Amino acid sequence: SGKEFRGRCPFHEERTPSFFVVPEKGFFFCHGCRARGDAVDFLRRMLGLSFGEAVRELARQVGLPVSESEASAADSSQRLRDVTRLALEHFQTLLWSSEGASTRAYLQARGVTEETARAFGLGWAPEA
Numbered sequence: 001s002g003k004e005f006r007g008r009c010p011f012h013e014e015r016t017p018s019f020f021v022v023p024e025k026g027f028f029f030c031h032g033c034r035a036r037g038d039a040v041d042f043l044r045r046m047l048g049l050s051f052g053e054a055v056r057e058l059a060r061q062v063g064l065p066v067s068e069s070e071a072s073a074a075d076s077s078q079r080l081r082d083v084t085r086l087a088l089e090h091f092q093t094l095l096w097s098s099e100g101a102s103t104r105a106y107l108q109a110r111g112v113t114e115e116t117a118r119a120f121g122l123g124w125a126p127e128a
């Protein structure tokens, strides 16, 4: 479909193709289940690989050498990113829940719009 490849999503059941691969930009996305990512993300999900294993597999397919230390450093770094992303999602969810109402009011009073707060991924951590 133009400069993109379109097909049925491998990550959810569907009859009408809503999965796109954009080779020029190096990513995939699905309008149905919102799956998205790059080649490493695709292999991680499809084959259940760690970040380092997916990097090693891609490197093998294109004939690039990857040392074990590079791959395991990539795994550690990816784990840290995964944990940080989970924390971000947790605190964002709290900000936009009923518990976050007073914090949202504070942000509004400081001139931070909802659009801006969402764009910058603001969250709220209760004292507990």
Ligand SMILES: [Zn+2]
Pocket (backbone or CB within 6 Å): 009, 010, 011, 012, 019, 030, 031, 032, 033, 034, 035
């Ligand atoms: Zn999908």
